[in-house]
Amino acid sequence: MAKEGDMSLFNDVLEPFRRVINTDPPKDKLSSATKLNFSDSNQSLKDGLNNLLSGKRKSSISMNDVSTPEKRVRTESGSTPTAPPSPWETKRLKIDLIAAKAQITKLESRINHQHTICKEMQILFEEEKGSLMEQHKRDERALSDMEDRLQLIRRREQELKDEYNQAIKEHKEHKATWDKEKGDLQKQIADMRDKLLECSVSCKDQLSEMKKDMDELLQALEGSQSEVEMLKAEVTKQTSRAEQCTTLRTQMEKQAFELQSVTNKLKELEYERDSYKDWQQQAKTAQKRLTNMAELEKEVARLRAQERSLRDAICNKLLLEEQVHLLQSRVDALQPVQNELHEAKVKLASLEASLEEWKASARAHGIENSRSLSSTLDSALNGQLNATAASSQAQSQLAQLTEEVASVKFERDKATGKLNELVIVRKNQESLIHRLQKRLLLVTRERDSYRQQLDCYEKELTVTLCGEPGAGSAALLSARVEQLEKALQGYRDLLATHDQAAHTKLVETLRAESSKWREEAETLKRDVAKLRAQRDTLHANLERIGAQSQTKVLHLANNPAAEAQKQITAELEAAQEELKRLKATLRDGNGAGACPEETQQLKQQLESSRIKLKRLKEEFTSSAQEYRNVCYMLLGYKIDRTGHKNYRISNMYAESSEEYLSFTLDDDGIEMVHTDYSSTLGELVELHLHQHRSIPLFLSALTMDLFTRTTMQQVQ
Amino acid sequence: MSQQQTKNCITLRGSAQIICEYLKFAINSVLFQRGLYPPETFKAEQQYGITLLISEDPQIKSFLTNLLTQSEEWIVNKKVSKLSLIILNVANKEVLECWDFNVQYEDGDVALSKEKNETVGSKDLKKIQQEIRDVMLQVAATISYLPFLDCRCSFDVLVHAKTDCDVPEMWAEAKPVLIANAQNVQLKNFSTSLHKMETVVSYKLVD
Numbered sequence: 058m059a060k061e062g063d064m065s066l067f068n069d070v071l072e073p074f075r076r077v078i079n080t081d082p083p084k085d086k087l088s089s090a091t092k093l094n095f096s097d098s099n100q101s102l103k104d105g106l107n108n109l110l111s112g113k114r115k116s117s118i119s120m121n122d123v124s125t126p127e128k129r130v131r132t133e134s135g136s137t138p139t140a141p142p143s144p145w146e147t148k149r150l151k152i153d154l155i156a157a158k159a160q161i162t163k164l165e166s167r168i169n170h171q172h173t174i175c176k177e178m179q180i181l182f183e184e185e186k187g188s189l190m191e192q193h194k195r196d197e198r199a200l201s202d203m204e205d206r207l208q209l210i211r212r213r214e215q216e217l218k219d220e221y222n223q224a225i226k227e228h229k230e231h232k233a234t235w236d237k238e239k240g241d242l243q244k245q246i247a248d249m250r251d252k253l254l255e256c257s258v259s260c261k262d263q264l265s266e267m268k269k270d271m272d273e274l275l276q277a278l279e280g281s282q283s284e285v286e287m288l289k290a291e292v293t294k295q296t297s298r299a300e301q302c303t304t305l306r307t308q309m310e311k312q313a314f315e316l317q318s319v320t321n322k323l324k325e326l327e328y329e330r331d332s333y334k335d336w337q338q339q340a341k342t343a344q345k346r347l348t349n350m351a352e353l354e355k356e357v358a359r360l361r362a363q364e365r366s367l368r369d370a371i372c373n374k375l376l377l378e379e380q381v382h383l384l385q386s387r388v389d390a391l392q393p394v395q396n397e398l399h400e401a402k403v404k405l406a407s408l409e410a411s412l413e414e415w416k417a418s419a420r421a422h423g424i425e426n427s428r429s430l431s432s433t434l435d436s437a438l439n440g441q442l443n444a445t446a447a448s449s450q451a452q453s454q455l456a457q458l459t460e461e462v463a464s465v466k467f468e469r470d471k472a473t474g475k476l477n478e479l480v481i482v483r484k485n486q487e488s489l490i491h492r493l494q495k496r497l498l499l500v501t502r503e504r505d506s507y508r509q510q511l512d513c514y515e516k517e518l519t520v521t522l523c524g525e526p527g528a529g530s531a532a533l534l535s536a537r538v539e540q541l542e543k544a545l546q547g548y549r550d551l552l553a554t555h556d557q558a559a560h561t562k563l564v565e566t567l568r569a570e571s572s573k574w575r576e577e578a579e580t581l582k583r584d585v586a587k588l589r590a591q592r593d594t595l596h597a598n599l600e601r602i603g604a605q606s607q608t609k610v611l612h613l614a615n616n617p618a619a620e621a622q623k624q625i626t627a628e629l630e631a632a633q634e635e636l637k638r639l640k641a642t643l644r645d646g647n648g649a650g651a652c653p654e655e656t657q658q659l660k661q662q663l664e665s666s667r668i669k670l671k672r673l674k675e676e677f678t679s680s681a682q683e684y685r686n687v688c689y690m691l692l693g694y695k696i697d698r699t700g701h702k703n704y705r706i707s708n709m710y711a712e713s714s715e716e717y718l719s720f721t722l723d724d725d726g727i728e729m730v731h732t733d734y735s736s737t738l739g740e741l742v743e744l745h746l747h748q749h750r751s752i753p754l755f756l757s758a759l760t761m762d763l764f765t766r767t768t769m770q771q772v773q
Numbered sequence: 774m775s776q777q778q779t780k781n782c783i784t785l786r787g788s789a790q791i792i793c794e795y796l797k798f799a800i801n802s803v804l805f806q807r808g809l810y811p812p813e814t815f816k817a818e819q820q821y822g823i824t825l826l827i828s829e830d831p832q833i834k835s836f837l838t839n840l841l842t843q844s845e846e847w848i849v850n851k852k853v854s855k856l857s858l859i860i861l862n863v864a865n866k867e868v869l870e871c872w873d874f875n876v877q878y879e880d881g882d883v884a885l886s887k888e889k890n891e892t893v894g895s896k897d898l899k900k901i902q903q904e905i906r907d908v909m910l911q912v913a914a915t916i917s918y919l920p921f922l923d924c925r926c927s928f929d930v931l932v933h934a935k936t937d938c939d940v941p942e943m944w945a946e947a948k949p950v951l952i953a954n955a956q957n958v959q960l961k962n963f964s965t966s967l968h969k970m971e972t973v974v975s976y977k978l979v980d
Binding site: 594597608609610611612613614615616617618619620621622625 | 832833836839840854855859861863864866925927928929930931932933934935936938940943944945946947948949957
């Protein structure tokens with residue numbers, strides 16, 4: 058229990074120390090944080106530490122005190138000799154000794170342990186001491202710093218105090234000056250008040266003076282008013298005179314105006330006279346022109362006469378035509394007469410024949426009737442002669458008439474030609490006349506305009522000459538304006554008549570041009586709008602670029618784009634690696650085999666399947682051979698396939714290998730093809746194929762036939 | 774949602790939150806519409822009065838939360854001028870499409886800001902949401918004219934920040950993208966009265 062108590066005591070002693078050690082660095086910090094109060098805390102800490110150290114020492118000393126007497130007691134108990142050492146006692150003593158020894162060793166070990174602890178503690182204390190010393194030094198340094206600072210602050214305070222005193226002094230000075238100023242100002246105010254009073258007094262004096270003046274003035278005014286009345290009476294008299302004068306003046310003015318107007322009229326008349334002179338000249342020239350006109354008119358008259366004559370000629374022509382028509386009708390009427398004449402001639406011939414007959418008959422018959430005959434003949438001859446004469450006359454008349462007609466026609470043509478010419482001439486003349494008339498009109502217009510101009514100039518001259526301002530000038534001006542307006546109107550008319558066509562053309566061309574220009578202007582406006590829009594966009598771009606230069610662009614480092622980029626690069630790399638790997642495996646596979654087991658297996662499979670195929674082939678060929686053999690043995694025919702759907706059959710009992718039949722397979726069935734051998738079997742073919750229509754029957758019959766033949770040979 | 778202290782009062786942070794929420798839905802909507810991820814990984818969600826699709830992919834979710842929390846800080850400190858969602862071909866890193874979200878900073882309600890001693894806006898939240906809905910509908914409609922993406926595509930979000938901005942952990946500097954022969958389509962804008970969001974999609978014009 059005592060040992061345990063010691064241990065606990067020791068621990069109790071150690072515990073606060075350990076705590077101090079453990080909490081030392083934070084305390085340091087604390088101390089540094091509260092430097093101002095540190096000296097006190099440091100002192101207290103030191104005191105605490107000293108106490109602790111002393112306590113420990115005391116405790117260790119006390120512990121030694123406690124242990125040593127016990128030891129001494131035991132050693133004493135161990136060394137005290139006993140008179141009768143009985144075996145039980147000896148045993149007990151031995152046991153005690155052993156126990157004591159064990160206790161001694163235990164205690165010694167504990168002492169050692171405590172010694173070590175003590176050493177550790179000493180080391181720890183030394184370390185603590187060092188750290189505390191350092192702390193102390195630091196604190197001293199801090200203290201000195203603080204003192205320096207304090208001194209600085211004090212100095213500053215002193216300075217500030219001085220400044221403050223100075224400021225107060227200044228303030229007092231200022232106050233004194235301001236007080237002085239205030240007194241001055243108050244004095245000034247008092248002076249001003251005095252002045253004001255004086256002023257008011259003087260004003261009152263002045264006012265009274267002014268009133269006096271006013272009274273005087275009023276008196277003067279009354280006097281002046283009376284004077285005014287006097288003057289007014291005079292004024293009325295004077296005004297009446299003045300009125301008389303004004304009436305006289307107006308009369309004068311009227312007369313002067315009349316004079317002026319008369320002079321104006323005179324001038325106008327003079328001007329008119331001058332203009333008349335001009336006019337006479339112009340008229341003379343116009344008359345000359347008019348005489349020319351008379352000539353032209355004469356010509357026109359002559360031409361008209363010609364035209365009349367031509368018209369008469371045309372009338373004559375019409376008459377002649379009528380005559381011709383009459384004559385033609387007459388000719389038409391005469392033609393039947395001519396025919397009659399011909400007939401008469403024929404009759405005459407026949408009559409002559411008959412006359413001859415008659416003469417002959419007369420000669421034959423006698424002369425008794427000759428006279429009568431001759432007379433009749435004569436009469437007949439006369440008649441004939443008359444008729445021929447008439448006919449010749451008629452023919453001559455006809456020729457004459459035709460000639461006349463021709464001449465008349467020629468004349469008519471001539472006349473029409475002349476007429477045409479004349480018509481053309483007339484037209485020319487008419488146009489000439491028209492032109493002349495126009496020119497005349499123009500000339501008259503010109504004349505008018507010139508006259509008006511002259512008037513204007515004259516008026517102007519008069520105006521400028523008698524340029525006195527007055528009521529007459531307005532009238533003159535109005536007259537002048539009227540004249541000018543007239544002249545303007547005349548000019549306008551002239552222009553209208555003169556250049557209507559030209560004007561319209563000009564106007565049209567101008568309009569066309571103006572429309573063209575407008576279109577151009579519109580297109581240009583559009584261009585301008587486009588260009589403006591472009592300029593705006595470019596400005597915006599420029600601004601944007603400018604703004605970019607002024608700012609810096611930031612973005613989050615792990616933005617989705619960057620992540621996507623990384624991902625895609627990773628994928629790419631993975632793909633490339635896989636590609637490489639696959640390429641490598643491919644290369645290896647070409648040499649040694651990528652999956653040797655698989656390839657081995659596949660090879661084995663291939664081999665086995667090949668073997669299987671081979672066996673199957675063998676099996677098939679053997680079974681086919683067997684089948685063929687069986688067929689041959691059972692049916693007596695060997696069937697060979699010679700090609701597609703072609704089969705060759707040869708019999709077992711055939712004499713040579715060339716005796717064979719060939720068949721082809723059709724859609725309908727099987728057909729026999731003609732061969733050399735089949736041609737020798739005409740009977741069998743006829744019987745079995747053509748009549749019975751059975752190939753098996755034919756074949757078996759052939760077998761039978763061949764068999765009988767071979768057996769016959771064998772029998773023979 | 775937004776930190777509304779009183780009615781019609783939006784703080785700077787609240788506005789930034791609205792912007793970031795819009796960005797989240799817009800980016801998800803684009804990812805769904807452009808078919809970058811399979812449609813079955815998206816979940817329908819009611820927002821701004823319309824049904825929008827949100828990705829359920831944990832990677833995308835974590836990416837977006839990381840991005841948007843940092844972006845919100847930057848937007849509050851007025852460091853960001855633009856966020857670009859780029860869609861690129863994974864095989865050759867070619868940028869096919871670029872969704873620019875331009876952020877502009879506005880003054881908000883000056884009178885109210887003085888009163889509250891901090892910059893605040895006074896725009897009605899419903900009106901802001903309506904404007905955002907219009908933009909989202911336009912985003913959904915872009916599929917009709919954007920070219921078909923027939924290759925494996927991925928996306929990234931570039932933040933155009935001011936040059937004096939620090940680069941936090943997990944972030945890196947990137948190069949600005951430029952699409953050659955690009956066609957730009959400006960979508961509708963919306964504003965929280967503190968921030969104005971402008972959405973532009975530019976895509977490669979197919980010859």
